[in-house]
Amino acid sequence: MSSSVEIELDNAPVDMVSSLHFSPATADHLLVSAWDGSVRLYDVTKDDQLVSVQHRAPVLDIAYPEAARAYSASLDGSVRIVDIEKGTVHTLGTHGNAARSVVWSESYNFLLSGSWDATVRAWDVRSPTPQILAAPHPERVYSMDADKERLVVCMAGRHVRVWDLRMLRERTGHKEPAQVRESSLKFQVRKVACMPEGEGFASSSVEGRIAIDYYDHSENAQAKKYAFKCHRTTVDGVENIFPVNALAFHPTYATLLSGGSDASISIWDIGTRKRIKQLPKFRSAVQAIAVSRGGERIAVGCGDGLEEGDKPVNASVFVRMSGDEAKPKPKTSA
Template identity: 45%
Template sequence: MTAILPSTAGRELLKPPRDGISNLRFSNHSDHLLVSSWDKSVRLYDAGSDALLGEFVHGGAVLDCCFHDDTSGFSASADHTVRRYVFSSGKEDILGRHEAPVRCVEYSYAAGQVISGSWDKTLKCWDPRGASGQDRTLVGTYPQPERVYSLSLVGNRLVVATAGRHVNVYDLRNMSQPEQRRESSLKYQTRCVCGYPNGTGYALSSVEGRVAMEFFDLSEANQAKKYAFKCHRKSEAGRDIVYPVNAIAFHPIYGTFATGGCDGYVNVWDGNNKKRLYQYSKYPTSISALSFSRDGRLLAVASSYTYEEGDIPHEPDAIFVRNVNEVEVKPKPKVYPTPS
């Protein structure tokens, strides 16, 4: 039975995926929402009118998705394929393949390329304008130190987080080798990486209930600004219960960010002032993905069990779209004491 949530949870979209929600993303042009799922589907919703606009089905679980334009996009699947979908015409084709499940996909508007990251320990770049057919659109293959877990793209800079706590930073204009090779400052497995909207660094989350704030500039002054903080944990009977942090999403206007954890909570943070701004009411189960709309008015929340406690009974997968109030996401001004 679905839990009854307070109105602060947001509107629940009709016709959600039938299995775990791997990712969701708002369009850069409208309130269209692209959703990928372990039920092998990629779905396009109009989050404003709660309408399912289209659905495509893979041969395997879909582990990631991203937009190309308002009615087309790309997906990464456990069936080893990267696919392109055009919802307006109902057409799809295979852009290319990896040797193992494809975990991540991004589209670079600057480069006009699709970037996919796989558990075969490679990144691949594809030209979606090329001829169809296996590997005929392949631009380049770039070996990684381990399986790719998360990608984030801001401008021409691509951040790649892999197993083994490796982080590679690339400039898409020269993919011959990483611009930087780093190690996560967190001790345990990376769950999510997300670049700052201003392009100066990235946030990294892990299974240990922590988030690290990192900066690209390697100068001593800038590296002194980086820090990590605890979140998505609670004390119970004298012990700390720690939850994985699955999702990070930056607000496009204010640069604050939301995190979603296996505790079912979404928190909003002011990274500059190192403060939590808001915590939403608890959702029915784990938060697997988050996305702010292009203008920051809406926040899409995937409430979807991520099997961190094994195959146990859990609440149904659901997508909530909530209206964002300024007080939840706008940094509070620092108050300085009045001189006596």
């Protein structure tokens, strides 16, 4: 990468970015999916597009567990395997409505997909009959994420389900979730992200708020949960509230990055409940954030679209060296 702190990648998608993931093998490679149906691999050190694989429908999410293989969720309901080395794509399975989210379980080596058909499906990608199970849910799936042992599913109607991944992998039909919850947010959830250490999760809403929740039902653990306002501006005495579209935990510092339709990214210390830093604003709404596994790089996908109707999408992808900007500030003694 050049000596500048941040670069904008050439050959960005022509429609809104939906998801970003750094390669599990190197922080030099970034995989980007978009509403134009493309999945593109970039070498961010050379600002070079290495591969572009086209789908028949908009790609709403990707999982990237192997350097040569990814998995995509499409608006047409398909869950697909993307062979990055060959530049090909083929269908793993389908949902009855749009496939909204895909998550890879590193602990148990299977794929999970969530859909607007109100199911979560588990897939053994190496099996000739890949679908392990289809678990019905009360509403459309909007966002999912997983830690080592749990899957968190956020849906319409403020429904939240927490699954034990050991149960979802079994080929024995329908299983019950480990926890049935109601979202701590009053408005529609846009994104969920699990804490790196497996204590809980963060979720964001269309109404400029983030909630921090913990799995442990004990009184001490639940006393730590909270929600806060963010991604808001006041102009001439009028408060403007923006959706929080993107969340990502830093893998080294466990700080939380949030991106919103106000075109900004904030970095939060969830332990002290304080903002560490706000990055300089981008040209358009932040739709996706990714942090490399070593924490050295942050990728940002931007583009107006969900909120701006027929206006130009203005899609763009930025990559910046993270340094210590996501590191929590030292705690001062009383």
